[in-house]
Amino acid sequence: MKEYNVAVAGATGVVGREMINVLEESGFPVKKLLPLASERSLGKEVNFKGNKIKVELLGEDSFKDIDIALFSAGASISKKIAPFAVQSGGVVIDNSSAFRMDKEVPLVVPEVNPQDAFKHNGIIANPNCSTIQMVVVLKPIHDMFGIKRVIVSTYQSVSGWGKEAVDQLWSELDEIVKNRQPLLKERVEKVLPHQIAFNLFPHIDIFTDDGYTKEELKMANETNKIMHADLGVSATCVRVPVLISHSEAINIELNKSATPEQIKEVLSNASGVKVMDDVAENIYPMPLYAAGYNPSYVGRIRKDSTIDNGIWLWVVSDNLKKGAALNAVQIAELLIKEKQ
């Protein structure tokens, strides 16, 4: 079996670390793993297959002999550095928003549009976390019944922001639990725009002129690019005090009538999706229990009778796994399968 030299740019972030975990878990044929990060992370090591590997400095010259470069170091670094990885002969799979809506760059979820992965010019974009877990569920429904409109409200964990937001939640809770005061005094080291412990806010990524956040627009634009569709998708994206996994309340207007049982059946046969729906036993997906697992879990499948052909779903998935690292490694797997 052919083996590949794989670089991970942003190797010490929450997604970068998870990429290295998933490379190991999935048995990806790695010849050499090259963890790359900024100066701040020099001296750190990552664990891979029982070995400790030193983090090296991410730069334009980092990619000699690299076959696949997984990027998760932020959009501006991707924009600046990814072209050099391509120039060195590697394929970049980029987890940032830098290239996602670029017409020359495929945006790929392997269960939904695997064929697009092969149309790359050196860069393939990994979609936004909240989009990935939704499209793997929407696609099989759209194929069978046709989707007209999607209204989605999200419940997104702090790890979607990154390690500093995870640290912010823990350190807020330390102080709150100690002092028994839910509302903290202003803190200096916060990275999220407000206190997140005992709180939540409808603000993920920056605001645009039309009053939407970029995160909300991503859910609409990326969904349609991935699905090669023109669905009406409108979102409210909310940060919640959860560590890992995003949850989504999704209201769908179908073109054709479908019973909840039919939707369940379609989703039960869908790749990357796991139906978890038995309310009589209090069974529905929850972020705490989805963390660490691969599927996009779906529950609370029921009819919305306020319109013809209305359906509600509740979708939860680990934002670091399927929402980021797992999807990126699955794209890499697609590429090497073609080569074999």
Place this chain on the structure above:
Amino acid sequence: MKEYNVAVAGATGVVGREMINVLEESGFPVKKLLPLASERSLGKEVNFKGNKIKVELLGEDSFKDIDIALFSAGASISKKIAPFAVQSGGVVIDNSSAFRMDKEVPLVVPEVNPQDAFKHNGIIANPNCSTIQMVVVLKPIHDMFGIKRVIVSTYQSVSGWGKEAVDQLWSELDEIVKNRQPLLKERVEKVLPHQIAFNLFPHIDIFTDDGYTKEELKMANETNKIMHADLGVSATCVRVPVLISHSEAINIELNKSATPEQIKEVLSNASGVKVMDDVAENIYPMPLYAAGYNPSYVGRIRKDSTIDNGIWLWVVSDNLKKGAALNAVQIAELLIKEKQ
């Protein structure tokens, strides 16, 4: 000024205590306050206007000379005991779900349907918390532009369940912060169906045969009863690790076109509503900062272009104040105003 003897049944619960606070804050003309609770709470005291008042046993004979009885002791106790308070000549304002959909019982939000309060036969029902904060916002919009359909996803705090759920969240966090383990081992004393710290779940009140929770159906049925309307309202209700205040992402289909600016103007003039919407300054309602205040706060007012006349709102309010105690006391104020 005439003064009234006021009983509070369930005086030691989170809502009961808040009712006593609001009676004091609002300057309600209380001659005698009678805090009532079950045997478990005997020996406890409540604070009212600088005095400590002993809690007395709630029973059929508790209501001699009581003019107004505010009930927040659960639906089964309301069903059993409220009729005796009425028999004694008092008016009951009941915060439970016991009588809300009873055709003989008015369901009142003073900003929305004050006239209904006067059609009572001794009992007036206080709506569900998540419904109240939504209808004060929907009503002025409906009057001006007509509402066709409402899709709402909620983010509801643990105090909506009661004091034991608040205690559950605190004690879970104590253990999590101590052990640095997000996922607790199974605990005996939990009252919510699952761990709530670092978690959330689409399960408030019990499930019905059509896959909805009773909480979700309340938001539809109570909204239409209060507004004397027949709007399509469909909800997903979610419990989140927040202490106080419920948040709601509300997607509205209007009959007539309205710009976000027009909606803002209508809501700026609406009673019980406060617009808090300046995303350029990171200003939108949040539960942590709504706690302790009276209004139903509205932000993130924007167009949903996936349909004609679509609008998104983000509504946050203290579920113990406007969602429960404040609304109940406001109903009492309506009644005594009529008598004066």
